[in-house]
Amino acid sequence: MTTMATPTQPQPTKPAAPAPVYNPKSESLTAKRIKSTIFHIVALALVAMVLYPALWMITSSFKPNSEIGGANNALWSNNFSFDNFATAMEGIGGVSTLTFFTNSLILAVGAVVGTVLSASISAYAFARINFPGRGLFFGMMIATLLLPFHVVIIPQYIVFQQLGLVDTYVPLLIGKFLAADAFFVFLMVQFMRGLPAELDEAARIDGAGHIRIFGSIMLPLMKPALISTSIFSFIWSWNDFLGPLLYLNTPEKYPLPLALRLFVDQTQSSDYGAMIAMSVLALLPVLVFFLVFQRYIVEGVSTQGLKG
Amino acid sequence: MIDRRKFLTTVALGTASAAFLSACGQSSSSGQTGSADNPVTITYTWWGNDDRAERTRKAIALFESKNPDVKVNGNFSDFAGYWQKRATEAAGGGLPDVMQWDLSYLRDYGQRNQLLDLGTVKINTDAFEKSLLPSGQIRGKTYGIPTSTNAFAVYYDPAKLASLGIAEPDGQWTYKEFNTFLAEVGAKGNGTLFGGTDYTGIWWNFNIWLRQNNIQAFTDEGKLGFSKDDLKKWWNLTADLRGTEAIVGEDKATQLLPKSPFGSNVTATEVTWDNFMAGYLADSGAKELKLVPVPSDDPDNLGLFLKPSMLMVASAKTKYKDAAARFIDFMVNDPEVGQIFKTSRGVPASKTQRDGTTFEGTDKLVVDYEKSIEKYLKDAPEPPIVGFGTLESTFKRVTQDLNYGKLTVDGAVDAWFKEAEDLIKQNA
Numbered sequence: 001m002t003t004m005a006t007p008t009q010p011q012p013t014k015p016a017a018p019a020p021v022y023n024p025k026s027e028s029l030t031a032k033r034i035k036s037t038i039f040h041i042v043a044l045a046l047v048a049m050v051l052y053p054a055l056w057m058i059t060s061s062f063k064p065n066s067e068i069g070g071a072n073n074a075l076w077s078n079n080f081s082f083d084n085f086a087t088a089m090e091g092i093g094g095v096s097t098l099t100f101f102t103n104s105l106i107l108a109v110g111a112v113v114g115t116v117l118s119a120s121i122s123a124y125a126f127a128r129i130n131f132p133g134r135g136l137f138f139g140m141m142i143a144t145l146l147l148p149f150h151v152v153i154i155p156q157y158i159v160f161q162q163l164g165l166v167d168t169y170v171p172l173l174i175g176k177f178l179a180a181d182a183f184f185v186f187l188m189v190q191f192m193r194g195l196p197a198e199l200d201e202a203a204r205i206d207g208a209g210h211i212r213i214f215g216s217i218m219l220p221l222m223k224p225a226l227i228s229t230s231i232f233s234f235i236w237s238w239n240d241f242l243g244p245l246l247y248l249n250t251p252e253k254y255p256l257p258l259a260l261r262l263f264v265d266q267t268q269s270s271d272y273g274a275m276i277a278m279s280v281l282a283l284l285p286v287l288v289f290f291l292v293f294q295r296y297i298v299e300g301v302s303t304q305g306l307k308g
Numbered sequence: 309m310i311d312r313r314k315f316l317t318t319v320a321l322g323t324a325s326a327a328f329l330s331a332c333g334q335s336s337s338s339g340q341t342g343s344a345d346n347p348v349t350i351t352y353t354w355w356g357n358d359d360r361a362e363r364t365r366k367a368i369a370l371f372e373s374k375n376p377d378v379k380v381n382g383n384f385s386d387f388a389g390y391w392q393k394r395a396t397e398a399a400g401g402g403l404p405d406v407m408q409w410d411l412s413y414l415r416d417y418g419q420r421n422q423l424l425d426l427g428t429v430k431i432n433t434d435a436f437e438k439s440l441l442p443s444g445q446i447r448g449k450t451y452g453i454p455t456s457t458n459a460f461a462v463y464y465d466p467a468k469l470a471s472l473g474i475a476e477p478d479g480q481w482t483y484k485e486f487n488t489f490l491a492e493v494g495a496k497g498n499g500t501l502f503g504g505t506d507y508t509g510i511w512w513n514f515n516i517w518l519r520q521n522n523i524q525a526f527t528d529e530g531k532l533g534f535s536k537d538d539l540k541k542w543w544n545l546t547a548d549l550r551g552t553e554a555i556v557g558e559d560k561a562t563q564l565l566p567k568s569p570f571g572s573n574v575t576a577t578e579v580t581w582d583n584f585m586a587g588y589l590a591d592s593g594a595k596e597l598k599l600v601p602v603p604s605d606d607p608d609n610l611g612l613f614l615k616p617s618m619l620m621v622a623s624a625k626t627k628y629k630d631a632a633a634r635f636i637d638f639m640v641n642d643p644e645v646g647q648i649f650k651t652s653r654g655v656p657a658s659k660t661q662r663d664g665t666t667f668e669g670t671d672k673l674v675v676d677y678e679k680s681i682e683k684y685l686k687d688a689p690e691p692p693i694v695g696f697g698t699l700e701s702t703f704k705r706v707t708q709d710l711n712y713g714k715l716t717v718d719g720a721v722d723a724w725f726k727e728a729e730d731l732i733k734q735n736a
Contacts, residue, residue, distance in 0.1 A: 065590060066590070069565075069567045092362075093361025093365050093382070094361075153396060154396055154399045154400065157396050157399070158400045161401065161402050166402065242392070245385060245392065246392070246393055249351065249383045249404075251382070251383055251384065258385060258389070261385070261386035261388075262357055262358050262385070262386055263357060264357070270357070270566070270587065270590075274358075
């Protein structure tokens with residue numbers, strides 16, 4: 001991928017250009033330099049534009065509340081302090097902020113484990129086993145992608161309420177363990193269909209069953225798809241607000257997104273400073289997770305592009 | 309391999325037994341009262357920020373120490389999420405036992421029989437202003453008990469007025485005088501300080517103006533009680549100010565969001581509820597803000613009333629009516645609860661609670677303001693009609709278009725009436 005990431009040095013296209021009388025080499029060099037400078041300026045300007053909100057968020061997290069938003073909205077302030085972080089770490093209503101972090105982490109890791117396990121197994125079935133009604137079930141699974149989430153909220157809530165599972169993590173995680181995220185199943189099915197069938201035929205000749213083929217042949221080859229799935233399900237679960245809002249009742253079980261909202265209350269006073277400080281903290285795990293795994297995303301895309 | 313038939317049987321049995329067990333659970337615990345050794349647990353939910361969460365936690369601890377036979381499980385969320393969650397729970401039949409409530413949702417949930425008629429349980433309302441209680445009642449049934457009150461007021465920043473050399477208002481003014489005042493601030497403010505926001509964009513201010521002119525906002529049948537001409541007159545009040553420095557431009561106000569122009573130190577005055585005091589002080593960093601009554605062309609009728617800033621309600625399906633009633637009674641009447649919340653919920657509505665609370669600083673300003681307007685107070689209006697929230701936000705939106713110059717006053721009146729009449733028809 002390194003060659004793709006550095007298109008900054010264009011290869012000299014005309015090495016044998018007819019030489020003008022007056023110092024040709026330095027002129028083409030100057031032209032190259034100007035081109036490269038312009039490219040860098042444009043690229044940096046774009047980066048600055050994209051990163052500005054993030055930068056604003058980080059500097060704001062150190063600013064006093066009265067200097068965030070409103071008329072007084074400069075990037076810099078003379079009153080930088082760690083007060084906001086102190087407030088954010090104090091917790092809410094007797095629940096420490098660490099608890100919110102832990103809960104978010106439990107939910108996110110649970111979601112990743114559940115989704116990766118269940119989606120890959122379901123995808124294997126759809127891609128490799130010719131069971132009766134496969135087309136129908138596959139169609140039904142795709143159809144759930146078209147069903148807006150808001151349509152099922154209330155029926156789902158009633159089911160979990162009747163089962164007495166409200167205020168547990170079960171409603172938030174059970175879907176992940178049952179491959180209810182059709183998007184991920186679909187992603188993996190498509191990926192598996194791209195893997196040569198000769199590989200599992202060879203394994204079958206050697207006497208391997210489905211479990212062996214799935215575990216020893218498919219899983220290792222699917223690494224890029226598994227990692228894309230992990231990243232997305234981690235981030236989605238980490239950012240999920242509505243699910244925890246509806247299903248959790250005990251503040252000790254709240255994840256971060258619920259806690260974040262409590263600093264901004266339009267009916268009383270709003271502590272934007274603390275909210276932004278907590279947002280910065282909440283962003284860190286996602287950022288780390290992404291940084292660690294992002295090279296695999298690129299890898300996944302590139303191998304998918306190369307196949308066939 | 310798992311046998312498919314066996315698997316299905318297991319699932320079916322499991323589901324059936326779960327349903328059976330939950331049914332048992334319901335029947336055995338109905339109408340229960342607790343004892344100190346075996347307390348009943350009720351759930352209480354509220355919206356608000358971290359500060360309210362902390363205060364409520366203290367209040368709950370106090371209640372539990374005084375009532376060892378009841379345990380209260382508290383939970384909270386932000387205002388917007390709060391109503392999403394309640395709507396889902398109401399549909400699923402699982403509303404919490406006791407809830408903090410907002411006036412604009414009372415009729416909706418009350419009419420759908422989701423809320424307990426608090427007239428059927430024991431809650432002491434002797435210490436309440438009689439003019440306030442109707443705001444929690446629908447067709448003679450009491451669904452909500454106000455915890456605290458708000459009144460409408462004009463805020464101003466004395467330091468800003470002093471720096472411009474403008475005398476502080478005394479709150480005895482007509483709309484014309486108020487407009488002159490706004491224009492003067494704007495003219496001297498030199499483009500950096502504006503007089504205020506367009507006060508005709510706030511529904512409650514219009515409602516107060518209607519009361520000053522002895523017009524009902526809504527009829528008893530839930531229809532609009534005023535005519536297009538009334539609304540035209542209202543929106544024409546600031547016609548000469550729009551686009552001048554007396555009123556901050558809508559584009560500028562939008563840039564300041566989520567803060568208000570007043571909280572951002574861009575305007576010198578704001579007309580709104582008196583419970584915004586703490587928020588404005590925190591947002592603006594101002595040392596001091598003051599409150600005076602709204603303008604009126606009839607000095608004896610200011611149209612003012614106390615509005616419950618929030619109410620306490622119980623779920624119609626609660627299994628612990630007695631415990632729920634005791635908790636509500638405690639939250640609205642107990643003087644120690646007043647000491648915990650001060651004016652963060654509004655000025656305590658019950659006299660017992662109000663007298664038992666010491667108010668200092670900003671709290672005192674708000675309490676004193678409500679005391680100063682006591683002689684002008686009239687009955688609070690009934691809970692607003694279903695869909696009122698939409699009417700209120702449409703009112704604001706249409707006035708914004710007025711200020712952008714996208715609509716004329718006549719066009720704005722037609723636009724709002726059309727939406728309002730459609731909405732009322734839908735909910736009728």
